Amino acid sequence: MLNIAVKAARRAGSIIMRASDNLDALTVRHKSLNDLVSEVDRAAEEAIIDTLKSAYPDHAILAEESGASGDSEYTWIIDPLDGTTNFLHGFPVYCVSIALAQKGVLTHGVVFDPNRNDLYTASRGAGAFLNDRRIRVSKRDRLIDGLVATGFPFRMFKHTDAYVGMMKEFMQKTAGIRRPGAAALDLASVAAGRMDGFWEIGLSPWDMAAGALLVQEAGGLVGDLEGNEGYLAGGNIVAANPKLFPQMLDVIQRHLTTDLRARPGGTTG
Ligand code: IPD
Ligand code: CA
Ligand code: CA
Numbered sequence: 253m254l255n256i257a258v259k260a261a262r263r264a265g266s267i268i269m270r271a272s273d274n275l276d277a278l279t280v281r282h283k284s285l286n287d288l289v290s291e292v293d294r295a296a297e298e299a300i301i302d303t304l305k306s307a308y309p310d311h312a313i314l315a316e317e318s319g320a321s322g323d324s325e326y327t328w329i330i331d332p333l334d335g336t337t338n339f340l341h342g343f344p345v346y347c348v349s350i351a352l353a354q355k356g357v358l359t360h361g362v363v364f365d366p367n368r369n370d371l372y373t374a375s376r377g378a379g380a381f382l383n384d385r386r387i388r389v390s391k392r393d394r395l396i397d398g399l400v401a402t403g404f405p406f407r408m409f410k411h412t413d414a415y416v417g418m419m420k421e422f423m424q425k426t427a428g429i430r431r432p433g434a435a436a437l438d439l440a441s442v443a444a445g446r447m448d449g450f451w452e453i454g455l456s457p458w459d460m461a462a463g464a465l466l467v468q469e470a471g472g473l474v475g476d477l478e479g480n481e482g483y484l485a486g487g488n489i490v491a492a493n494p495k496l497f498p499q500m501l502d503v504i505q506r507h508l509t510t511d512l513r514a515r516p517g518g519t520t521g
Pocket of ligand 2: 334458
């Protein structure tokens with residue numbers, strides 16, 4: 253299954269890279285404020301689904317552009333192009349993200365960065381790999397030495413104040429904050445020890461699924477803003493090496509609003 257996912261991710265990567273040579277020719281549509289989609293997102297998603305479906309016609313799909321379809325214990329969770337805004341500006345930080353969940357448990361994940369030709373893969377219980385070499389989260393154990401990735405809540409402004417509070421404190425208590433612009437790649441970077449931690453508010457399952465498995469299989473921890481499970485449905489995520497995870501939660505904790513605390517059975521939106 254992982255091999256098929258890799259094949260699908262590479263196909264999508266070629267479509268994206270071919271299009272990156274001629275960005276001016278693309279038609280871009282606003283799905284909502286700051287939420288862009290181009291025909292490249294769609295073509296990449298079609299190629300992925302086509303590849304997965306020809307191998308596993310009965311599996312269900314949850315994909316960013318075409319939504320949910322099928323009914324199976326297996327669901328492929330797909331972001332055909334994570335980092336669309338970067339892509340459309342020619343800023344070469346974006347990726348393809350594909351994960352498989354079986355009965356709601358993530359079992360395989362692929363994140364492919366076509367610019368660096370970096371292929372991140374993970375299967376539950378079998379470790380995480382970057383271009384077939386085993387990766388592990390970093391060993392840094394003091395937040396003040398940590399390089400932390402994040403994403404801004406740039407579509408949903410009700411969390412701005414809480415988020416800025418977190419950012420202000422992390423600014424003072426880490427070695428640096430980065431906002432690369434592709435959540436799946438941020439998580440993959442944590443898995444590879446290139447970043448020490450990551451947090452973001454208001455993500456979708458396809459932004460997080462593959463990257464979260466990568467982090468766990470690389471020995472890291474993933475949770476919602478209170479460190480609990482349910483982040484895929486809730487949309488808010490913290491990921492870090494095991495030493496920095498509680499230290500990040502500690503900072504975040506001080507800025508949580510009622511809205512940002514997980515509600516059983518609901519999302520934190
Ligand atoms: C976005 C990117 C970005 C994150 C956004 C996502 P998209 O995905 O992952 O880093 O901050 O919240 O929606 O729209 O480029 O697939
Ligand atoms: Ca995305
Ligand atoms: Ca996307």
